[in-house]
């Protein structure tokens with residue numbers, strides 16, 4: 530399995546997941562011209578992507594999806610609530626699902642998980658490669674981490690996790706109190722501290738890649754987010770690589786598979 534983050538933050542999010550010839554994209558929050566540029570940068574052609582999953586209707590996740598679906602003939606999937614919240618998705622015949630559903634897209638099984646966020650029916654995604662068993666979690670835009678996530682996102686190879694803001698920087702930052710309350714509230718965005726608590730809960734020796742995502746440009750800094758996460762994981766068995774996705778540039782591919790099949794003897798034939 531390979532995962533790329535095409536960019537992440539309040540101005541746009543998109544994540545490409547590939548396994549055994551299947552490519553999907555989670556969110557398409559950039560204008561289609563920008564998406565095309567970023568796909569070119571990672572050497573992936575838009576028409577090689579077969580499906581797009583929209584996590585929720587906020588502009589930074591949905592902006593380019595309709596134009597991209599028309600241009601590259603993507604099948605688009607979104608929760609019923611997300612389609613209600615962004616009716617343009619009906620024009621491209623987006624296929625509705627209920628948060629909690631699992632979608633089968635070629636080699637990739639996409640399990641959706643309801644997130645506590647101020648969208649209509651937002652979801653996080655657990656992508657599992659059917660051929661190799663590799664698992665990637667894409668977990669962003671959530672105000673807190675529900676207790677059930679620890680089990681849902683166990684034994685991941687790759688975790689793309691929101692680490693939106695430093696709580697002190699949010700309090701001291703430029704936003705008025707109402708916006709601060711929205712961002713820091715339990716249906717807003719995950720702080721560095723809360724991201725660290727969740728990563729500590731679900732980390733294991735096989736977690737190869739931890740990618741911090743959706744960093745605020747005003748109330749966070751990649752060095753602060755990474756250092757906070759390093760502290761949180763200091764006494765765990767996490768031995769993987771850690772990085773912070775940025776708004777302006779792509780990152781990846783992050784690899785999962787053969788080299789990291791440490792958790793089960795039944796999975797020794799894992800492939801990249």
Ligand SMILES: [Zn+2]
Pocket residue numbers: 538539542587589590670743
């Ligand atoms: Zn967002």
Ligand SMILES: [Zn+2]
Pocket residue numbers: 585587646648670
């Ligand atoms: Zn959002």
